[in-house]
Amino acid sequence: MVYKNPPLTPPKEGNSSSPLGRLGGDFVHISHLNLQYAGQVVLDDLNWSIHNGENWVIGGKSGTGKTSLAKAIAGQEKFAGEITFHFNEQLNLPARAYYVSNWYQFTNLEGDRNFYYQQRYNKFQKNDTLTVYADLMHFGAKNNLQYADVEHILHALGFENCKDTQLIELSSGEHKKLQLVQALWLCPQLLIIDEPFTGLDKQSRANLLDLFDEISHKGTTLILITNDQHLPSCINRFAEIENGKLKVVQSASDFSQDNAREKKSLPYFLQREPAVTSQTMVELKNVSVRYGDKVVLKNVSWTVHAGEKWLLQGPNGSGKSTLLSLLNGDHPQAYASDIWLFGTKRGSGESIWDIKEKIGIISPEMHWYFDKSATVWHTIASGFYDSIGWFIDVKYEEKKQIEQLLDFFDLLPNKDQLLHTLPLGKQRLALLARTIIKNPQLLILDEPCQGLDIAQTTHFNAVVDELCAHGKTLIYVGHYESQLPSCIDHKLILERGEVIRDPSIAISSKVICK
C-alpha cells in the first residue's frame, strides 16, 4: 500500500500481491522523502530501502533529523514523498510500524497532563493516574495481547515489582522500561525505538539486548536510533543522516561525531567559591520512606561534607530519586525523618525555598515536567528563583551572568527559542546552566547526561569537573563508570532502598551500612 501524508495509524495489511518474497525482499521502501520542521528542511529527498532480514541502527550527529525520519515512517509526522510497506501476512505479528519515542508521555485519569515533578511524593487518596498493571491491561486489550506473554519481559527488565505502582510514581528509568515492555510485548513487524538505552541500569540493559534478538528472531524488523556501541547481535546495517539524506556506514564506530566543542573558560562569577552555610551539608540518620507496604528507603544514613564529590548509584527503582527529593525539600516524608540540611533540622521552621536556594538541581523528571512555555533565557533566569520557568525581576548583574553562561554553553543563538523545541542535548545544557546560574554550594545532578551521546556527555562532565574545582559540593547520579566526571571521590550505592557498601572506592567510609 502506498500513501502520502499517511494516516495516524499505518495500514493494517501489506500489499499481499507483492511479487517480492520475504527474505531479502523490500520490506519498507522510502522514496523522495521531504520533511520540514518550522520552515527548515530536515529531510531532503531521502531514499531508503529496508530489506527483509535487516535490522538497522541510525546514529550520527544530533539534530540531523533521525527522530523526524522515525516519526515519518511511523506516520506521526507530515511529509512529502512515499513510504511503502510490504507487510508479511504469513507472519503472525501485527502488520504495523510501531514507534517508541525517547520521551515518555502519560495522562492522568481525566486525560490531563498538568503534572509537576514533585507530584509523585505528595500523596492524595484519590488516584490520579493508572497503575502500571492497569496500563498494561489497557494496552494488551487494545492490541489483543495475552498477559502471559509479557511476564518474562517484565522479569527481564526488573519491572515485575512495579505492577501496583501508579504511573506518576515511576522514575524516568522506569517509564522508559514501561515503554519498552509494551513495544516488546506487541512485537510488531516494524519496531522503531528512539534512544532505547536511555536511563536504564546495567542489568536491564544487558537483558534488553537479548530481548531485541528474541523479537528479531520472531520476525520483527528493528530500527534503533542510538549512538551506542553495545548493540544487539541481530543488528546488521548502519546509517546516519547527512544533509537530509541517508548515508549508509559500515559499523557503529563509523558514525560521525559532533564537533568537539571549543573550550571556553568558565565565567568569572562561577570561578568564585560559593558561600558554605555549614561544613556538614547533608546528614541523614536512619531514614526510611515507605508508601503503605512498599519500602522505598530503608534505614539510610548518609553524611555529605562540604567539598565532597559523591556518586550515587543503583538500579532503576532503587530509591535514588526519592533520596535526592529528601535533600531538595521535595518530599513530605522528610518532615518525619531525622534529616539535617545545611546545619538545620528539617521541620524546624525552615521553608523549602530556604533549602532550594542553596542547591542547584537537575533531574530527568524536572526536565520532563518543565514549563513548556519557557524560552531558554527564561529557563536559565528561573534558576535564580528556583522556580520552573518563571522569574520576578532579573537584576542587571544577573542579566550579565545569564549572557555569560549562554555564551559559555554556545546557547546565545537559541536564547529566545522555546526550550522544549531544541535538540535534547541543548535542552540539557540549558538546564545545567539554570542549575549553576546562582553558583550554588551544592550541586545535585541526577542523571544529567541521560539522552546525550558520548561527545556531549564528555563535554558536560568536563564542565562539571571544572565547576567542582571551584569549591562546589557534588552529588552525581550516573549508571556508567565510563561516563562520569573525574572529580568523584565518594560513592553511595543503593539497592532496593538500602545502602550497599562498595569496596571499589576506599574513601567511602562515611557510608554507614545497616
Place this chain on the structure above:
Amino acid sequence: MANYFNTLPLREQLNQLGHAEFMDSAEFADGVNTLKGKKIVIVGCGAQGLNQGLNLRDSGLDVSYALRKEAIDQKRDSWKNATDNNFNVGTYEELIPNADLVINLTPDKQHTAVINAVQPLMKQGAALSYSHGFNIVEEGMQIRKDITVIMVAPKCPGSEVRAEYLRGFGVPTLIAVHPENDPEGKGWPYAKAYCVGTGGHRAGVLKSSFVAEVKSDLMGEQTILCGLLQTGSILSFDKMIEKGIDAGYASKLVQYGVEVITEALKHGGVSGMMDRLSNPAKIKAFQVSEELKDIMRPLFQKHQDDIMSGEFSKTMMEDWANGDANLLKWRAETGETAFEKTPAGDVKIGEQEYFDNYLLMVAFVRAGVELAFETMVEAGIKPESAYYESLHETPLIANTIARKKLFEMNRVISDTAEYGCYLFDQACKPLLTDFMKKVDTDLVGKNFNEGKDGSVDNVQLVQVNEILRTHPVEIVGTKLRKAMTAMKAIKTV
C-alpha cells in the same frame, strides 16, 4: 441565625460590598513571620485542605489536621491524606484547644456543624479562617468576640494551588477580615502571612470582604461560570444533532471547544478571544452576543437580586433541610442529557477550528462574561471583584467540562454552585427558545467563513473593536493581568 448581610444598614452593606483593592507586593514583605511558630490546625483534609497544608508546611509553618473521631477511627480518605504526608492528626478535642489559627477547609454545607463543634474548644484570642464566607454572611454564624475571623480564598482548585506553589508561583487569592471579629487588629497580618504561606502573594492578591466575596462568588458561579456554560453547551449540541452534524463530532466540539475558546480569555480578555475570529466572524459573533445580552439580562439581574436579598440562600438551605431533594434530582437530569451520553468522537479538531466552527460559544462567553460583570458592578460590587468572579474563573471551569463534560463540572464545583447552576439553566433555556430557532450550522458545527470572501465594512469593524476593547471588564482586566507580574499562564490543558 439571621442572614448577616440583611442585618446591616444600607450604607454598611454598600461599604462592605465595595471592598476590593489589588494589593501591592510590598505588603507581603514580612513573609510568613506573623505565623512562624504558631500552631496552625486545619479542619478537613480534602483537596483544598491537604494542598494548602502542604504549602503552609513547606513555607516553614507548623501545621496539623483536626478530623472528626469517626474519620480517624475508620481511617477515611481525609485521615489517609494527612497521615500519608506525615502530618500530625488528632481529634478536635486534642488539637483545637492549642491552636493559634484554625483553618476551616470543609465543604460549605458542613460549616455550621463544624464551627459549632470547633468554636467552644478554641482558646481565648485565637483566629479562625474560612475560604468562603457563606456561613458568616448568608447563614449568619456568630463567632465569639475574642476570636479573629479571616478569609483566604485561592481562586483555583486545590491541586492547582499545590502545583503552582511547587513551581515557584502561586494562584490569585482573595483575602478578607470580618469586621465583626477583629478584636486585636491582627486579622490582616494573619491573612497576609497565611496567603504568603500558600504562595498566593506571587500571583496577585485582592483585599476583599466577606460580603463582597460571597455576593460576587455566588453571582459568578450561577451565571457565567457554570450556568451559562451548561446551557450553551447543551443547546449547541442539540442544535448540531437537529441539523444532522455527526454526533461524535458535535460532542467533541462542545466538550473541548469551551476550554479552547476560554483559554484565549485568560491572556487577552474578551477582545483577545474575539480576535481569534476572522473579521466577518467577529462581527457576526458581536451581533449574536449583543442579542444574547438583551435576552438574558433580566435573568442575570434576577439572580443578582435573589443573591442580594438572601432569597437564593434561603431557598437552597430549605433544600439542604430536605435532604438535597432538588439538587439530586437536577443532577440526575443533567446526567441524562444527550450531550452527556454521547461520547466525543475520534476526530481531530484543530485549535482554530474550535473558534471557526463554534462561533455560537464565543458569543455565549462574551455575553455571559460582560453581563455577569455589568450586573455585579451595578449592584455595588467593585470591578476588581467582579473580574475575578467572571472572566478570570471561566477558563478554570471550562477545563472541568473538557475533562468529563457537565457531570464532571458539577462534581468539581461546590454544591452551592451546582444548585445555582441548575436554577439558571432551567430558567435560561426557555428564554432562548426563539433565539435558538434562528441558529443554523454556520454558527455551530460548520466553519462560519466557508463560502465567504472575508470582506467587511471597515467602519463597522472599527466600531465593533472599539466597543469590545473599551468595555470596563477589559479595562480592569488589562490592569489586573499586568499587575500580576508574577502570574504566568496557569495551565489548564
